[in-house]
Amino acid sequence: xxxxxxxxxxxxxxxxxxxxxxxxxxxxxxxxxxxxxxxxxxxxxxxxxxxxxxxxxxxxxxxxxxxxxxxxxxxxxxxxxxxxxxxxxxxxxxxxxxxxxxxxxxxxxxxxxxxxxxxxxxxxxxxxxxxxxxxxxxxxxxxxxxxxxxxxxxxxxxxxxxxxxxxxxxxxxxxxxxxxxxxxxxxxxxxxxxxxxxxxxxxxxxxxxxxxxxxxxxxxxxxxxxxxxxxxxxxxxxxxxxxxxxxxxxxxxxxxxxxxxxxxxxxxxxxxxxxxxxxxxxxxxxxxxxxxxxxxxxxxxxxxxxxxxxxxxxxxxxxxxxxxxxxxxx
Numbered sequence: 001x002x003x004x005x006x007x008x009x010x011x012x013x014x015x016x017x018x019x020x021x022x023x024x025x026x027x028x029x030x031x032x033x034x035x036x037x038x039x040x041x042x043x044x045x046x047x048x049x050x051x052x053x054x055x056x057x058x059x060x061x062x063x064x065x066x067x068x069x070x071x072x073x074x075x076x077x078x079x080x081x082x083x084x085x086x087x088x089x090x091x092x093x094x095x096x097x098x099x100x101x102x103x104x105x106x107x108x109x110x111x112x113x114x115x116x117x118x119x120x121x122x123x124x125x126x127x128x129x130x131x132x133x134x135x136x137x138x139x140x141x142x143x144x145x146x147x148x149x150x151x152x153x154x155x156x157x158x159x160x161x162x163x164x165x166x167x168x169x170x171x172x173x174x175x176x177x178x179x180x181x182x183x184x185x186x187x188x189x190x191x192x193x194x195x196x197x198x199x200x201x202x203x204x205x206x207x208x209x210x211x212x213x214x215x216x217x218x219x220x221x222x223x224x225x226x227x228x229x230x231x232x233x234x235x236x237x238x239x240x241x242x243x244x245x246x247x248x249x250x251x252x253x254x255x256x257x258x259x260x261x262x263x264x265x266x267x268x269x270x271x272x273x274x275x276x277x278x279x280x281x282x283x284x285x286x287x288x289x290x291x292x293x294x295x296x297x298x299x300x301x302x303x304x305x306x307x308x309x310x311x312x313x314x315x316x317x318x319x320x321x322x323x324x325x326x327x328x329x330x
Contacts, residue, residue: 032073035104035131037138042074044083045091046143047099053330054148054179054321056098057139058091059132061155061185065110070124074104088262090306093313094152094182097321101143103135107156110295115225120163128156129163136164148324150317151181154305155226158186158213162199165211169198179324181211182313185305187231187281188213201232205239205316206323212236212316214283216274216308221299224282231281236309237274239316248273253311254304272308 035042044060063082064072072079083104091100108124119125153161161183169175175198188211192199202210214233215226237246254271255264275284285301285308296302306313 030069031071031127032069032075032106034106035074035135037103037135038142042104042135044080044102044104045087045100047101050099050147052097052099053325054098054150055144056091056094056100056150056152056317057136058087058094058100058102058151059105059153059157059160060086060090060102060107061153061157062107062110062113064107067109067111070109070112071106071127072109074106080104085257085259085262089257090154091152093306093310094150094317096314097318098150099147101139103132103139105131105135105160107160113225115223115228119159125156125159129160132160133164133167136168146177148177148179148321148328150179150321151183153183154185155302156186158183162186162188162192165199166192166196170196175209178209180208180317180320182317183211183213185215185302186213186226187215187228189228189230189281190232191230193232201241202234202239203241206319208320208324208327214276214305215281216283216285216301216305218286218299218301219277219284221282221297223297224300224302225296226300226302227280227282229281233276233278233281233283235274235276235283236312236316241276243276243278245275246273251309251312252315254308255310256307267311269311274309 040046060083063079087102091102105128107128108122112122112124151161161181165181180202188199193201200210202212212234214236215224215231217224234241235246237250248270251270251272253267253269256266257263258265272285272287277284287301291301291304293300294303
């Protein structure tokens, strides 16, 4: 009997090893080739006219949804066009203030998104995250040896930057150069703040070296795949972290862009107010109209995390840059 159990355990172990090997093999075989960040083709934008004192290193959200391969091919024309749209609709909130750098990366498909698992351990996520690590290393070594910078992203782009900050920002030299990290549309958690003390939630409108993070949804919304337990949040209208409601009068302008041309279709000052729900870790909003939510559950306004507060984000980036430079005596 003991021998039978031992043989069964050995068989199970071998089968597990084979399955793991097959998974690794499939990831390797089906994954597009890695970007070479020494080549311009591997950058969505690589600023050449450095007419600003500071930079922004921006990482785009999930735009890839195919079942196979599980990681984006950065050379696909349609996907490259989608990233250009985001240089206006999201990165544009920072690029008036900072020189823009944005790498292509082999992000995982949205088909891999599973809120029941730790997405940071997903092997397909790691492929894209490691690309961004290499892009950031190249950026620091070759493109920005000494300028201060903003980190900014949305959704999977924010995830990747959370991963980057966890791994690389326990470095006083990097911390000193970080103006702020806008990690919007994914969850920075209380656990992150405890485990990685260099990740600090912003407490106001002009503190520096801090993280700005929030996920917008309605009061009744449930099941957001980007809102994880223990999420922290700052209100982008009042720049507070309490549950005090921020009136829509504080909203400098919601900006809605044309999906094809990237032109502004509507700009509406005082469009929406916002209030933090500390228990959920969510930013609660009630839009005045029905909106197309894409892949997300009813009431989860993930697609509009930037649009709802676009002008406030734009103003705040400039405000934090000013505060940083004044503090540094520049």
